[in-house]
Amino acid sequence: MTIWIPALPGQGPRYRELADAIANATASGELVAGAKLPPQRRLADALGVTVGTVTRAYALAEQRGVVTARVGSGTYVRGAGAPHPAFDHVRRAAPDSGIVDLSLSLPPPTRSARHRWRGRCSRSSTTPNCCGRPSIISRKRA
Structure with missing residues (x-):
């Protein structure tokens, strides 16, 4: 052979x-x-x-x-028209879900998803962050 x-x-x-x-x-x-x-x-x-x-x-x-x-x-x-199984989950993910697939080095689906997350966690240094714990800045000051 x-x-x-x-x-x-x-x-x-x-x-x-x-x-x-x-x-x-x-x-x-x-x-x-x-x-x-x-x-x-x-x-x-x-x-x-x-x-x-x-x-x-x-x-x-x-x-x-x-x-x-x-x-x-x-x-x-692979055949020319065969679907690519590695990208199936990307197509199925909602475009605004905020899912970041690091295995394929893909950026977040939209910029707005990143800003929504940042908005939840960028509160003032004296209030708890989105997890209910004081932020790192307020812990350092105490």
Whole structure:
């Protein structure tokens, strides 16, 4: 069995080149939807890079929505119209809920949600904050 081994031009970070090569091979039809990518260790050996480089490239390709990883099974090329499961919860969250998803490094949904929270906690230094405890400033003065 032959494995897919991309040609990396050697310009820029290797993980980014590999992620770009996966995207280009998918767009050109060299890798079809549902195709299994090579195991990370095998591809790292074939390219002469570390396993961490391949892991990072696969993670970047998954963030871009090109591939999907299944624990214990491998990494597979996604179809063009397949939904991206990592963003399902973002679409389901109410736009003004104030939820901040740090796993994807997304900003708060709206600016008003942040201002509502700040308004509850930015009372004067002598009154309790939104948790009912004296603020840090009033505790230092006492």
